[in-house]
Amino acid sequence: MRIWSISNQKGGVGKTTTVVSLGGLLADSGKRVLLVDLDPHGSLTSYFGQDPDGLDRSLYHLFFEQRWRDVDYIRATLKPTSLPNVMMLPATTSLATLERQVSGQDGMGLVLARSLAQLWDEYDYVLLDTPPILGVLLVNALAACQQLVIPTQTEHLALKGLERMVHTLKMVMKSQKRQLPYWIVPTLFDRRTTASLTSLKEMRRTYQEALWDEAIPVDTRLRDASHEGVFPHQLDPDTRGVRAYRHLLAMLDKQGK
Template identity: 75%
Template sequence: MRVWSIANQKGGVGKTTSVVALGGLLAQQGYRVLLVDLDPHGSLTSYFKLDPDRVEHGMYQLFFENRCRNHDYIEQVIRPTSMNNAHLLPASTALATLERQVSGQEGMGLVLSRTLAQVWDDYDFALLDTPPILGVLMVNALAACQRLVIPTQTEHLALKGLERMVHTLQMVMRSQRRELPYLIVPTLFDRRTSASITTLREMRKLYSDCLSPETIPVDTRLRDASQQGVFPHQLDPDSRGVRAYRHLLNLLESEVAKVG
């Protein structure tokens, strides 16, 4: 299984959209895909028309009673999506209380890794949608993944969130004593605005060695897909947004091929 985290310590930058778009395109290629919602806001869960306030069995429950080692329980938690080979591990709003409940307990940073180990042969890819704050859920995502994708809105305030995210990543890599490849992806790009152009230019100056050459444009078809609860390529395979995510996926797959 390949595990990719989609993360940024700022909200509203396109994390959930990126998880869904990339996951859908992978599933279209025939891969078995697991989408994991680690955000207490439950945006990924809501995308597929589940109510995070009503999810009784999801990511939250895996942190207790050693359920993360129970394959049968995990299979019951995983839900279908609009594609047969793409599934969802949903979130509930109860995740917002997790930090306080597990504080000081050992092994809480590896719950997701243990969960994925139970279904390792069932999926080819797992894509993780993370919360915009550093805590036990973000630590779980970074510990479990082999690659990090950092969507960053092309507007000035998003640069501070990007700076925090890169700093967090460097701290985690030092503590885990391993390298975690990452790619910064400019999102919500609007070439008609000077703010987008200026911010993209700044990103290229500061992060040239880890910045995707592909920008994800503002595209209302991505929002339309969300409203219908389907993967973007199912709604409009030739939309600007889907084409951009297809190029991004090709880039990520080519990088995986280089490192084996």
């Protein structure tokens, strides 16, 4: 099992799109994939037609009564997607209260890692869609993953979010006493705008080592796929967004080996 977290402490940078696009392409190559929605907004959950307000079980429930120990409970919590070899651990809006519920309890940052350990041989890849907030859910993702992908919109304000994300990552690595490889992925790139070109240049200057040398372009077909509730490559395998994600996947796979 390989676990990748798709995280940024800024919203609207393409985290869910990245999770869905990479997950779909992995499944297309025959891999067994689990997508995990850690965001109380439940964007990923909604993407595949589930209601984050209406589900009886979600990631939230694994944090209580040691349910993370119960592999049958975890399996029963998973929901299908538009591909048979991709399952999803959904979010419910109750996740927004988790910080208060687990406040003061040691070890609550390891619940996701322990839950995934129960499914170790059942999936080849796990992709984590995290909330844009520093808290117990983001820490769970960083503690569980083996590689971090930071989608960053190519615009000025996104650079501040990137800075915060890298700072958070360094502190979690210090706390865990381990190194976690990370990649910064420029997203929503539009070569016609000065904002995109300038911010990409700034990213290259500041984060040369960790920056992917391509970018995910603005592509309305990615949005169309979310309306349809299917993986982008199912809608159009050759759209420029899907092609870019294919390149990204090849790089991540190579680096992760």
